[in-house]
Amino acid sequence: MTSSRTAFKAILAKDLRGELRTPQSLPAMALFAVTTFVVFRFGLDRTSLSGSLASGVLWATLLFAALLGVNRLFVAEREEGGFDAVRLAPIDRSALFAAKAAALFAYLLALELVVVPVFAIFFLDSAAALGPLVAVLVLADLGLAATGTLISSMAVHSRARDLLGPLVLLPLVVPLMIAATGASEPLLAVGGPGYHRFGSWLAVLCLYDLVFLLVGYAVFDFLLED
Amino acid sequence: MGTVRIPAVEPGQGRDEPALSLAGLRRDFGERTALADVDVELASGQTLLVLGPNGAGKTTLLRILATLLRPSGGTARALGCALPGETWKLRGRIGFLGHEPLLYRDLSGRENLRFHARLHGLDRQAAEARIEGLLAAVGMGRRADERVAELSAGMRQRLAICRCVLHEPELLLLDEPDSNLDAEGRERARALLGPAEGRTRVIVSHDPERYEREADRTLRLEAGGRPVAA
Numbered sequence: 001m002t003s004s005r006t007a008f009k010a011i012l013a014k015d016l017r018g019e020l021r022t023p024q025s026l027p028a029m030a031l032f033a034v035t036t037f038v039v040f041r042f043g044l045d046r047t048s049l050s051g052s053l054a055s056g057v058l059w060a061t062l063l064f065a066a067l068l069g070v071n072r073l074f075v076a077e078r079e080e081g082g083f084d085a086v087r088l089a090p091i092d093r094s095a096l097f098a099a100k101a102a103a104l105f106a107y108l109l110a111l112e113l114v115v116v117p118v119f120a121i122f123f124l125d126s127a128a129a130l131g132p133l134v135a136v137l138v139l140a141d142l143g144l145a146a147t148g149t150l151i152s153s154m155a156v157h158s159r160a161r162d163l164l165g166p167l168v169l170l171p172l173v174v175p176l177m178i179a180a181t182g183a184s185e186p187l188l189a190v191g192g193p194g195y196h197r198f199g200s201w202l203a204v205l206c207l208y209d210l211v212f213l214l215v216g217y218a219v220f221d222f223l224l225e226d
Numbered sequence: 227m228g229t230v231r232i233p234a235v236e237p238g239q240g241r242d243e244p245a246l247s248l249a250g251l252r253r254d255f256g257e258r259t260a261l262a263d264v265d266v267e268l269a270s271g272q273t274l275l276v277l278g279p280n281g282a283g284k285t286t287l288l289r290i291l292a293t294l295l296r297p298s299g300g301t302a303r304a305l306g307c308a309l310p311g312e313t314w315k316l317r318g319r320i321g322f323l324g325h326e327p328l329l330y331r332d333l334s335g336r337e338n339l340r341f342h343a344r345l346h347g348l349d350r351q352a353a354e355a356r357i358e359g360l361l362a363a364v365g366m367g368r369r370a371d372e373r374v375a376e377l378s379a380g381m382r383q384r385l386a387i388c389r390c391v392l393h394e395p396e397l398l399l400l401d402e403p404d405s406n407l408d409a410e411g412r413e414r415a416r417a418l419l420g421p422a423e424g425r426t427r428v429i430v431s432h433d434p435e436r437y438e439r440e441a442d443r444t445l446r447l448e449a450g451g452r453p454v455a456a
Binding site: 001002003006007009010011014017018021022076080081082084085086087088089090091225 | 292293294296314317318320322324326327328329330331332333337341342344345346347373
């Protein structure tokens, strides 16, 4: 039996190579996010945002941009026989879950590398919040990657996958979004970053990540059965 | 995430019993029965030719044997492993060539083969040598670095044949292996997919004349997936 580590690395490298060679998910996600910031900028008619409003704009935009990546995560597996290839190989199928979640996590980090500075330019008076915001972004991305991978693997077999994925995913990530916006709000407050209940929200994010990573690891094998 | 340790299949396990043993095998898709009452025994190293019209359940049978589908009824054993109970022992010992080449379009042929070699746990150096040998055998050495999306259906089939035998499987499950191949391609494919010592084959084909001479057993299915009475 092939080790899970070898299978994980092979699948992740395949996904990243494919995205680098013919970029599909990342440009769409980035373009969507930047366009949404432009819409908020003119829609709200504000040159600067802070606190809960800034946090809400940031996370609503990142969440809906992430949905684009989630929807495409397993398309190659479904259309090009990747599911069968994995099922024929002597590997622990959880390696596919781990590799796909890692790929989505990488896409989200790359997305944020581009669009969070754009957000700061559009809406923030100071870039001081960006440092501590990294911790919130990383933890929220981990949760989004775990939940998104799980839901995408189920929805991809449906003809209505573009509809089904978001419909199932959005309610599941409500706790994640509450924690992410809760942790970001004091960081984006007027007068510089604050840390009121910041640790508590990070703990909630960690707990969410742990639960969905474990659930995904535990049930993924069954999701691949016919 | 560590290595999952599963007891290795003992060398020679399953040699004393038929390579393939199916009894009353059935598969339903909802209300529709795709395969019913299939009884087959095949010794190690033999070839079973499966014939039948479209919709007779030939592909369904292959996918059950490949562990990609669960049977709805009956019993099935392949290479000494019960299906679906012991599929984890069987994976990696099967070479499956279906309607889809199972190749990623954005990767080159060589990258696809490397990917499958890694999934099957082949040593990197040994895999490179094996891949070069297979690409040469199917006449794809010079086009192996092109993206699969840019290749013709025949070229993809040649790569799919390489993928199928890359890990030197004991049981070959071949669904129309000559699909999209020209005369030269068919000859090259025969060299890789032909009968070899100890290698058991199940071949689905609409061209019985081509494979009847190689077949030790023939299973004829009729529409509805039932075997035609002899």
